[in-house]
Amino acid sequence: MxxxxxxxxxxxxxxxxxxxxxxxxxxxxxxxxxxxxxxxxxxxxxxxxxxxxxxxxxxxxxxxxxxxxxxxxxxxxxxxxxxxxxxxxxxxxxxxxxxxxxxxxxxxxxxxxxxxxxxxxxxxxxxxxxxxxxxxxxxxFKNYGPDPFEKSFNIEYLKKKLKDKKKNIKNLLLDQKFISGIGNIYANEILFYSKINPLKKGENISNYEINKILKISKSVLNKAIKKGGSSIRDFKNSKGKEGSFQEEFAVYDREKKNCKSRNCNSKIIKINISNRSTYICNYCQKK
DNA sequence: AAGAGGCCCTGATAGC
DNA sequence: TGCTATCAGGGCCTCT
Incomplete structure (x- = not known):
């Protein structure tokens, strides 16, 4: 969940x-x-x-x-x-x-x-x-990476950890030893707003993109918290105080739907990365 | 030693 | 309707 x-x-x-x-x-x-x-x-x-x-x-x-x-x-x-x-x-x-x-x-x-x-x-x-x-x-918790809101999650940390990493950025975001707290929904959302292709290898992530990840991971997670989190699947029809962030997903669970970026006419596609569903806009998230 | 994939488990849903 | 197959907010473990 x-x-x-x-x-x-x-x-x-x-x-x-x-x-x-x-x-x-x-x-x-x-x-x-x-x-x-x-x-x-x-x-x-x-x-x-x-x-x-x-x-x-x-x-x-x-x-x-x-x-x-x-x-x-x-x-x-x-x-x-x-x-x-x-x-x-x-x-x-x-x-x-x-x-x-x-x-x-x-x-x-x-x-x-x-x-x-x-x-x-x-x-x-x-x-x-x-x-x-x-x-x-x-x-x-000693093997856990920083949570995205912790001070130790910063440029130096990311630069150091991404150096020479062959693993793709999507799997890195899901790796709790690297960053802890992000799961499949928010990894997809963060990469979309950062305009980074999830298959891009860690070692190829630029400093500009590192800054994007730092900033956007916080903003996406904060926005989700403000909306009470995401309530999907069997929870989605229930009423009450459950979260509503699922209504604002840009890519997650939006296969074949229109990309939400302005001036983009592409459709969101779904691919498989390490057996996890991965949603991308191929135009906004070029490799 | 890092990285990819299998697997743990139940339940909902899609397709036939 | 009732099968079967697939998929799901995670992460530990094994194999290469």
Whole structure:
């Protein structure tokens, strides 16, 4: 499901609804995610207060008192849902992403005093991990590249990392060791607005293009955050507070549609790069 | 050692 | 309608 903007929306929702609240019970219905949820997770977080909530790339980080952390990754299909105890049917729409609580694939119930937060993940590509120190948390992220909003994501960094890289720029943007937080939707969008062909090799990216990537990755992601993220596929018809950035995609999922650039009469085409759908305007993104 | 592709999994949808 | 094939906001692992 989510890339950086969607996780950011979840984070913002949680800050409103869950920060400074205490977990009074944890019910694990199904431990099978990308990594098995540890058996004694409940004992580790029971009766603990969530004192802060962060996002790092596509990860949600819950911080408890005393430097204990829970990280949540949503994989392709993970979602969080808030259910109020005084009305079992009504879900709280301030939470990304689904309107209603799904019947299947609810893996974990985090119980609070007056509500529950439920982690649902049909495809099980997401995971939940606990760390009991700052060092262990940092260690988990040590191989991750900067998130596009971090200061270390700058000209020098990109120049250095792109030098002699044979890998194409699309795969580089998707490589979390290189930049973390960008996924398939936003990689496509960023390359379109940067007017860079996704197949262009890293080593051939010019300084001018590096500057474009720096600037445009931030602007595209920021715009998506402002729109509440992207809600596509099974989410696209639901109403409520889900994101609307999908309505503004320039290229993603726009095969055979008109290029949105002014003075361009081309159609968006879809190609395959490393088994991920890649959408380009061949005219605007010449090699 | 970097880079490409397979694979993990379920569900929605398109095409026959 | 009911098959089957393909595809999906990700990323770890294996092979070359």
């Amino acid at each position: 989510p890339e950086l903007p969607e996780v950011e929306i979840v984070k913002q929702s949680l800050i409103k609804g869950v920060q400074f609240k205490k977990i009074t019970d944890v019910i694990i219905k199904n431990r099978n995610l990308r990594f098995k949820i540890e058996k004694n997770l409940k004992n580790k977080i029971l009766n603990k207060n969530i004192n802060n909530i962060y996002r790092k790339s596509k990860y949600l980080i819950l911080k408890f008192d005393k430097n204990e952390f829970l990280i949540i990754h949503f994989g392709m299909s993970g979602t969080l849902h808030k259910i109020k105890d005084n009305n079992k049917i009504k879900t709280n729409l301030s939470f990304y992403h689904l309107k209603n609580l799904p019947k299947k694939h609810n893996h974990v119930y985090f119980i609070f005093k007056n509500f529950k937060i439920i982690y649902n993940d049909p495809r099980r590509f997401g995971f939940i991990k606990y760390f009991n120190s700052h060092q262990k948390l940092n260690n988990f």
